[in-house]
Amino acid sequence: MRLDEVDGMRVATFGTGPRLIIAVHGITASLMAWATVARLLPADWSLVAMDLRGRGHSAALPGPYGLTQHAEDVLRVADHVGAGPEAVLTGHSMGAYVAALAGAERDFARVVLVDGGLPLPMPEGADPDEVLEATLGPAMERLRRTFPTPEAYVGFFMAHPAFLDNWNADAEAYVRYDLIGTEGALRSRVAGDAVREDGRWMLTESERIGAALSAIRAPLSLLRAPRGLLDQDTGMLPDALAATWTARLPGLTDEVIPGCNHYTIMFDERCASVVADRLTSGF
Structure with missing residues (x-):
């Protein structure tokens, strides 16, 4: 893994091959989510x-x-590493969702959405912060806590x-990368304000997300986990x-990777190998 910095953003390049994948992590995650x-x-x-x-x-x-800011950041990173339309x-x-917004602004050879990217229906009158808290569960709890040791x-x-x-x-390795602080008062590096602002954007900007998906010119595919964030x-x-979105976007392909949940689709070798294959096959 080679590390770099782009406008204050930590950037990592895994591998030495000439063909490039630009990859974006989730709401309380980090670049280490892509290591597997x-x-x-x-x-x-x-x-x-x-x-x-x-x-x-x-x-x-x-x-x-907000997701539009992250999309701009992603495109700056793509420019920095020389990632063109191939x-x-x-x-x-x-x-x-960030990839959908970025893919609507610039041509890529392929855009692959991994267990995300489709507008999420919000119950009428629901508070986005409450929905986010209920959805993320332990991920939000850890942002409020300190831990005595890395092992904890x-x-x-x-x-x-x-x-x-x-x-x-x-x-x-993903978990240990996220730690900051001193022994006895260790905590996640993730900024709670960023999570709340991004979560509200993701839950309330369905029309903008749908418009971005419709504007993507590259082949667009969705890889889904059949089990949820809490292994539901x-x-x-x-x-x-x-099904609603594959009907609305005829070019969108949808594939479920059996036996995965929202996290193991990235960390379990069997699941992650399917993701790796779908990112690179057919070129």
């Missing part, structure tokens, strides 16, 4: 991921946040329903929602 997929890519590919502002080693970057653009979870922080993640039977070295039986993007 990157390791499983063919040798002629490299994956470039950044810590979005308010996360990871870009946490000190100030707002405004590059692939992808995002996981909130990163898929790792243990918090190991007890997460999505990771209970799916822990591995990649997940642990229903995924983040249920079948009915996916």
